[in-house]
Amino acid sequence: MLGGYAGKILRIDLTTGELHNTFYDEDTLRKYLGGSGLGARILYDETNSDTDPLGPENLLIFLTGPTEGTRMPNAGRYQVITRSPLTGSWGEANSGGKWGVKLKKAGYDGVIFKGISPKPVYLNITEEKAELLDASDLWGKDSFETDEILRERHGKKACTCDIGIGGEKMSLLSCIMNDGVDGRTAGRCGVGAVMGSKKLKAICVDGNVKTPIINELSLNQSIKEWAPKIMKDMEALREGGTSCAVPFIEEIGDIPIKNWAQGSFNVENLATPVYNAKFLSGRYGCANCAIRCGRIVEIKEGPYKCEETAGPEYETLGLFGPNCLINDLGPICKANELCNRYGIDTIGVGNAVAFAMEAYERGLLTEEQMGCKARFGNAEDMLTIVHKIGRREDFGYYLADGTKVAAKVLGGIAEEFSVEQRGMGFPAHDPRYADSIGLQYAVSPRGACHLSANCHGQEYGGFYGGFGFYRSIKLKNHSIENKPEMNVELEHIMCLCDSLTICKFLLDATGDSSADLLVSWLSDITGWDLDKEELIKIGERIFNLKRMYLVRDGQSRKDDKLPQRMRKRRMTGGSANNIPDIDSMLDRYYEIRGWDEFGIPTEETLKRLDLLDTL
Amino acid sequence: MLGGYAGKILRIDLTTGELHNTFYDEDTLRKYLGGSGLGARILYDETNSDTDPLGPENLLIFLTGPTEGTRMPNAGRYQVITRSPLTGSWGEANSGGKWGVKLKKAGYDGVIFKGISPKPVYLNITEEKAELLDASDLWGKDSFETDEILRERHGKKACTCDIGIGGEKMSLLSCIMNDGVDGRTAGRCGVGAVMGSKKLKAICVDGNVKTPIINELSLNQSIKEWAPKIMKDMEALREGGTSCAVPFIEEIGDIPIKNWAQGSFNVENLATPVYNAKFLSGRYGCANCAIRCGRIVEIKEGPYKCEETAGPEYETLGLFGPNCLINDLGPICKANELCNRYGIDTIGVGNAVAFAMEAYERGLLTEEQMGCKARFGNAEDMLTIVHKIGRREDFGYYLADGTKVAAKVLGGIAEEFSVEQRGMGFPAHDPRYADSIGLQYAVSPRGACHLSANCHGQEYGGFYGGFGFYRSIKLKNHSIENKPEMNVELEHIMCLCDSLTICKFLLDATGDSSADLLVSWLSDITGWDLDKEELIKIGERIFNLKRMYLVRDGQSRKDDKLPQRMRKRRMTGGSANNIPDIDSMLDRYYEIRGWDEFGIPTEETLKRLDLLDTL
CATH class of the missing domain: 1.10.599.10 (Aldehyde Ferredoxin Oxidoreductase Protein, subunit A, domain 3)
Incomplete structure (x- = not known):
């Protein structure tokens, strides 16, 4: 008896354009649940060491899990699993927002792509049907634009995930974005490049299928009791977002500074009081969220102008802030928005910019190669480099594949200050702290x-x-x-x-x-x-x-x-x-x-x- | 005023067969002396990152130093400098014996080879002349045989350095040997492979030129005073050789055991009392030596039969002994003799044998691949593998290039137990001890x-x-x-x-x-x-x-x-x-x-x- 969870998965061969539904048996689901676990089982079974991450044999797996689509608090994420072109092996990334829940409400626990489409396509899924549609007009659009066009076309209640130009150009730092300007991101392992390699621009989902639940009364009672407690317990996180403790994190030595080389940095202007007073225009919660740590920012004018959109999280702030010696939230908000539009990973890109700045400071990377100056602490340089990475222009071509690749290209001592493990750039927490x-x-x-x-x-x-x-x-x-x-x-x-x-x-x-x-x-x-x-x-x-x-x-x-x-x-x-x-x-x-x-x-x-x- | 030291070097282009003499200016000699220092200057200036270590552009530099040919105690070594095929970069090795002094007495401070000879040759140097001679009949001979033939041909007072079959086959563990059965070795960095790549089988030297000395009286007085002191001070080393402290070195945890994985091992049968009583047939000193730490061994019969020849030094004993779990000097003496004949480095080969034994124990290397069993503690297996490395047979083909290459070929976890730095196998001293x-x-x-x-x-x-x-x-x-x-x-x-x-x-x-x-x-x-x-x-x-x-x-x-x-x-x-x-x-x-x-x-x-x- 499977209750609400049957592991219903839509399988798509992009080479042939064929779609079919599959189900997983209860034994497999009980052993691996869904998301990362079920995805690991599938990826292990259906790819191997010879699978080219950007070739037709690789799988691009989107999975929700058993709790998706229920009222369980904070159950609304989805997982992308694939053989990673960034790590050369295991790859996964996950994201919040509303897309995962929408996929479930369209009747699916997951979608798995294989093959390479002969032309750009997107997948549209509703309760009634799933179909591959031409995406030629979307190719070249940024993530926000793509979302807007698709929801214009398929209804404002629809939800999208997509790739920006980063994924199209198969940057190894590219993400799969979802929920448009809300800027939710399956950010790591170059999952956007895999989607780009398959010529798949987006997945648009909509539906209202109710998730069957075996003991809904019991679940609802428990949730009724717990949701307010969770909301109360997590007030500080709601108030300050994930970056609420930045000054503390700087003080204890956990935040990266100057491409991970420096010990201390003034982060006063990055702290919550400034963030909330000058940039915050609203708060955001993913589907079913009882916490709502997300931040919405708006910058009305000036060089960092952003319309209302997702604000930088702690990792983004750490990597574009102290790690580039920037003590100003304006350019960090802008860098975040740019990354979301290009569909590139703020953690990976923040590391790549700081790496470029160090290479520039050491004379290993010239202004001519980079197409701009790359000065630590210079916001204009930082944003120009983000653009170059997003578009793969000049030395941004290599930075877009992460610091490991860029260091190989530069040679010499560059590898000494490329801060990654298995090819993936460090998040803003320092092993030397803990x-x-x-x-x-x-x-x-x-x-x-x-x-x-x-x-x-x-x-x-x-x-x-x-x-x-x-x-x-x-x-x-x-x-x-x-x-x-x-x-x-x-x-x-x-x-x-x-x-x-x-x-x-x-x-x-x-x-x-x-x-x-x-x-x-x-x-x-x-x-x-x-x-x-x-x-x-x-x-x-x-x-x-x-x-x-x-x-x-x-x-x-x-x-x-x-x-x-x-x-x-x-x-x-x-x-x-x-x-x-x-x-x-x-x-x-x-x-x-x-x-x-x-x-x-x-x-x-x-x-x-x-x-x-x-x- | 250069006194006895003019940096007179014979330059030979093996491709064309041309020879000419060069001298170094006093400024360079005062800045770099000779041997390793002068060689470093020459190699830095005349090779670069593009130089293929086994190609014609590489230099093979033999240098003595300013003290060579004088009566100064323990001044009688020579240095080989080359771009190393083993490390892929800097390479040098040095050796004692009498060859270096003989080269000086033939009138040269050094010989530098470039190019590749179209057929096997050897260089013969006397006071009168230096000439390249056909070595077709020597190619394929082992080091001891080569020495014997050349001294038969050019006089018993002549001294040779040569390569064995290891160098001919360009094994990256191959050495340049000198002084025949006395088994002196410029052992490391694959210098034998460079000599082999140049089709240079040997250098035979003889001469009686007296090294001019500026203040011979003063030098002689001082030496007269110091030589007996040195002799007395180093009695223990003369008595026990370089392996005189094996039980102590095992106890403190400095000796390698079971391919560097094990903590303790019974070395009773490898200690000096056993060595001296059962194997030692004489003591050996290099030219001008006031210490005479060298050992001559003889095993009259049985599977480890050796005619009088150089006995194993500490490093050799550590690597073929505890590192292969062998507690018997017989097979270690034999392994040493075999390595000397093949012209392969006992340190590198000892590591390679232990590596093969571990790979075999772990099921990564089969009996079929190796062409024999490779059991830790089994002397017969050890000696069979030494032969296979010397001849580049079966998996010995790869082991002959050191454990780094062999580990790459085996793949998987083999790299985890390949014990080398810059490609060169560890000597028998453990960083975990100090x-x-x-x-x-x-x-x-x-x-x-x-x-x-x-x-x-x-x-x-x-x-x-x-x-x-x-x-x-x-x-x-x-x-x-x-x-x-x-x-x-x-x-x-x-x-x-x-x-x-x-x-x-x-x-x-x-x-x-x-x-x-x-x-x-x-x-x-x-x-x-x-x-x-x-x-x-x-x-x-x-x-x-x-x-x-x-x-x-x-x-x-x-x-x-x-x-x-x-x-x-x-x-x-x-x-x-x-x-x-x-x-x-x-x-x-x-x-x-x-x-x-x-x-x-x-x-x-x-x-x-x-x-x-x-x-």
Whole structure:
């Protein structure tokens, strides 16, 4: 009995234009849920080490999860899974907004693309039918324009995801955008390039199918009790957005400064009081959100003029702000808007701009090559470079593929200050501030991901609560003690979030009750009788399956590492003189995971997790 | 006034067969001395990043130094300098024996080859003339046979250096051998492959030219005083050879065990009492040696039968012994003899055999691929693999190019247990025992070299004396304190040794008097008025010039690293749980050196050292 969740997936071969529906059996869904987990299973089974990420054999998988389309708080995200042209191996990205819920309401748990369309197309899905339509007129439009045209054409209640010019030009930093000016983004791993390679410009969805729920009364009662609590608990986040703690984060030495080289920087003008007073024009919540951390900004005039649109999140602010030595929210809002229009990843692009600035300062990159100056602290230069990356112009051609590629092109010492792991640029959290962040980046299947263990909050508070799945631990900063243990557990929990597909902030609000709530809500929705232990084992299974995807590609301990710049101490600031001791943590981390000394899951571990087929 | 030292060098173009003599000006000789230093200057000037190490443009440089051919104790080595096919960049190797002195007595300070001969040749040099002669009949002969034939042909007093089958087949582990059965070896960096690529089989030298010395009386008086002291001071080394401390080195955790993975091993049967009682048939000293640490062994019958020949040194013993889990000197003596005959580096080959054994144990390398079993602890397997490497048969084809190449061929996790730096296999000293050893391997221009700082003795004794050039320092083991300082200074001193070209053991014997003695002896010989400060600055200049050779090839801090296995702790033994903290040491090391954060000498440093032309 599947309840509301049947794993109904629309399969599309873009080469032939054929569409057909598929369903997954209950056993598979119970083992992998949806989103990241189910996507991992599909990608593992249907691609391999020979699959060219930008070739016809690669899959572009959009998946929601079992909670999608229900009233469960913060259950409204979707996951994109693909073989990544950026990492060369495992790739995934996820996004909020309303698109995922709309897809579910159009009757689908997911859509999977294969092949390459002979001409630009978009997919339109309604309750009645799904069809590929000509997108020749959309090709070349930015993400906001594409959304506007499609909703003009298919109805204002429709929702779109699309690629901008970045994805069309197959920039490895390109994203899949959704919800138009609301600027929601499946941002990482170059998923936009895969969509561009398939000549797929957009997916427009609309529908009102009600998600069947096994025990709706019980679910509703629980939600009625919890939604206000969550809303109340997360007031600070709603008030200040994800960047609410910027001055604190600068002080402790977690924020990147001057392409990750400098220790301290004045971030006064980037703090919440300035943000709220001068730029904020509204707040935004994704579908079903009880928190509403999103920010809407408007800049009415001047060089940074933006019409009402999504404001920069913490990561964006950190990477275009201190990392480029910019202490002014105006150009950061503008850079964010430009990235959203071009459909390129603000984290990757922020790193690329700072990298270009350092190369320029060191005389490795000339004004002639770059097509402009690239001065740290210069907002005009920053925005010009963002344009060049978006359009792949001048040296922006290479920067658009991330700092690893750009460093190879520049040669010499450029690789010394390319800050990435598995090709993916660092988010705005520094391993030199917290060893757990370093460990997370080292082992995360998609490279430098701050959401794989999502452990920076725990480091800030000096406490890891276990979220009802595990016991709690007091933490010491600048210490590796208990960090491998915490990261392993958080990685399981985060795999659950990405597979269910819910927002990770939900857990911060529900704290110790998280495990019980997830068990009970999932049971209410699907009718499954999974207990806490079984549920968390699913998280572990998913994490290990992704690891096996990397292992099949020849990755092992040698690839679980940090880039050169993280092996160099900051000289000042809150994280001065600390170098994360990844090697000592890895020994323990592998041991806990049941991986061998090279970071390869043992046969016993795979057997325990029912993954023996990946051996 | 050049005294006895004019930098007379025979230049040979093997492509055309032309020979001519050149001389170096006093300014260059005073700045770079000879051997490694002068070779660095020549190689820097006459090759570049585009030079194929095995192509006609590469130089193969043989150099002695200013002290060669005098009675100065332990002054009798020669240096081979070339662009290395193993490291892909800087390459050098040196050797003792009598060949270097014979070259000098034939009237030359060095010989430099360029081009590729259309057919196998050898060079014969006497006081009267130098000529290239046909070596077709020698091609295919082993090193001992080649030596025997040439001395039969050109007189028993002649001395030869040559390549065995390893060099002919351009194995990247191949050496240049000299002095026949005495088994002296310029062993590292694949210098034999360069000689093989040039179709140069051997250089036979003879002569009796007296080296002119400016103040012979003074030199002789000083030597008369010092030679007996040196002899007395180094009695233990003469008695036990370089392997005299094996049980101690095992106990402290410095010796490699089971391809660098295991913590402890029974080395009872490898210790000096067994060596001396069962295998030793005589002692050996290089030209002018006051120490005579060399060993002659003989095994009269059985599977390890060897006629009287050079016995294994410490490195050879460590790598074929504990590193292959062999606790029997018989097969180690035999492996040593085989390597000498094939002309392949016992350090590189020992690592390659242990690597193959680990790959075999892990099921990555099959019996079919290897052409034999490859069991740890099995002497027969070990010797069979040595033969296969020497002949480039079966998987020995790849092992003959070192573990880095072999690991690439095997793929998967093989790279995890390939123990090399810049392509060159580790000598038998473990960075997990002493951070200074790790730092040395990380920065040494030719990769994993234990003689670049030659610091293990200091770590054993807990004391670094400065050799009269610098102040002394008490050392703490398993600590990075003072290690960057010590390594920098030792690297300067070792550069002097390799350029003068003297044996490094001389300094252990002369201790605090070393600086004064070198100054005075060099002055007696050449008439130069260099003081201690000027002399040691030459060492610094030479080290920096080699660094600039790497820098021109795109190397920087990112390449100053240790392989994966060194990032994994030993679980037992004297160095259990220690991982060398290279990153913290590099910061300080670069600072002392006047290199920037990426390990590149600053303009100021290059100016101070009169190396601005390399900028």
